[in-house]
Amino acid sequence: MINIDIAFDNGDVGLGDYFEQSKIDLVSFVHATRNDHLINEIPGPRCNQAYIDLRVPAINGGNFLFVCYSHGKEDSLTANGDFYIKKDVNCELFINSFFYSMSCLTAKELGVSLLGKGCHVFIGFKEEAGAFLGAYQSMSIACDNFAIKKFVEGYSIGESVALMKQNYTRQIDVLENDGEPMLAAELRANRDALWFDGDRNLTIDQFAIN
Numbered sequence: 493m494i495n496i497d498i499a500f501d502n503g504d505v506g507l508g509d510y511f512e513q514s515k516i517d518l519v520s521f522v523h524a525t526r527n528d529h530l531i532n533e534i535p536g537p538r539c540n541q542a543y544i545d546l547r548v549p550a551i552n553g554g555n556f557l558f559v560c561y562s563h564g565k566e567d568s569l570t571a572n573g574d575f576y577i578k579k580d581v582n583c584e585l586f587i588n589s590f591f592y593s594m595s596c597l598t599a600k601e602l603g604v605s606l607l608g609k610g611c612h613v614f615i616g617f618k619e620e621a622g623a624f625l626g627a628y629q630s631m632s633i634a635c636d637n638f639a640i641k642k643f644v645e646g647y648s649i650g651e652s653v654a655l656m657k658q659n660y661t662r663q664i665d666v667l668e669n670d671g672e673p674m675l676a677a678e679l680r681a682n683r684d685a686l687w688f689d690g691d692r693n694l695t696i697d698q699f700a701i702n
Contacts, residue, residue: 493528493529493530493700493701494526494528494529494530494557494696494699494700494701495530495532495554495555495556495557495699495701496522496529496530496531496532496556496557496558496559497531497532497534497547497548497556497557497558497559498515498518498519498531498532498533498534498559498560498561499534499538499539499544499558499559499560499561499562499569499571499576500512500514500515500533500534500535500536500539500560500561500562501535501536501539501561501562501563501571501572502515502535502536503535503536503537503571503572504536504562504563504571507563507623508536510561510623510625510629510632510633511561511562512535512561513629513633514561514594514633514636514637515533515559515561517633517634517637518559518637518640518641519531519533521637521641521644522644525641525644525645526644528700532547534547536571536572537572539562539569539571539572539576540571540572540574540576541574541575541576541577541578541581541582543576544576544577544582544585545582545585548582548585548586549585554588554699554701555588555589555590555612555698555699555701556588556589556590556699557589557590557592557640557699558586558589558590558591558592559592559593559594559640560577560591560592560593560594560595561594561595561636562576562595563595563596564593564595564596564597564598564602564616564617565596565597565598565602566597566598566600566601566602567579567580567600567601567602567605568581568598568602569593569595569598569602577602578602579601579602579605580605583602583605583606583608583609583611584609584610586606586609586610586611587609587610587611588610588611588612589606589611589612590611590612590613590643590649590694590699591603591606591611591613591614591615591616592615592616592639592640593614593615593616593617594616594617594621594636594637595616595617595621596617596619596620596621597617597618597619597620598616598617599614599616599617599618599685599687600618602616603616603687603689604689607689607690611690612690612691612694613649613688613689613690613691613694614687614688614689614690615639615640615649615653615686615687615688616686616687617682617685617686617687618685618686618687619681619684619685620681620685621681621682621685622678622679622681622682623636624675624678624679628667628672628675631663631666632679634659634663635656635659635660635663635679635682638652638655638656638659638660639652639653639655639656640652642655642656643695643696644696645696646695646696646697647695648692648693648694648695649688649690649691649692649693649694649695650688650692650693653686653688656686657683657686660679660680660682660683660686661683663679664676664679664680664683667679
């Protein structure tokens with residue numbers, strides 16, 4: 493059994509639908525790829541410190557995946573105008589986790605703090621990151637979810653992140669060929685802001701629990 497928690501701020505005024513569609517895309521992929529998963533969805537109203545502080549210790553009997561689709565700051569993940577995970581507050585809960593944060597800035601301080609508390613891997617953005625809506629939303633979500641999907645398929649996380657960056661480059665070329673230089677520049681900035689640290693050889697098999 494693989495434990496996967498997915499936090500998504502579907503109530504956000506600007507990007508709520510984007511965050512929810514990102515979650516749906518990942519959940520659909522996991523359902524189609526593995527039959528040994530246990531997914532816990534954490535929608536916007538539960539993206540708060542009180543819920544996280546109760547939920548995470550309940551699953552932390554072994555390795556687990558924690559995926560976030562919400563806004564971020566350098567030291568925290570935020571929803572509903574407040575943090576739900578923050579440096580020096582509740583990072584110690586994520587010992588033994590694989591932490592995947594498609595949130596702005598979180599790699600600067602939060603990711604470092606999580607790794608210092610025993611998180612196996614942190615993937616996130618060290619700068620502001622953009623999200624496409626409209627005609628290119630599915631492309632944007634696919635770019636965001638690329639490495640976590642490869643990891644679920646069985647690639648090591650080091651391989652998964654390398655493939656994610658290659659996919660960014662392919663989609664940048666698509667946008668340039670489509671006559672969308674501004675979007676191509678935004679996606680290039682996302683690729684360059686992507687940050688990863690931790691055990692490069694980690695695989696999904698190491699997250700199986702009885």
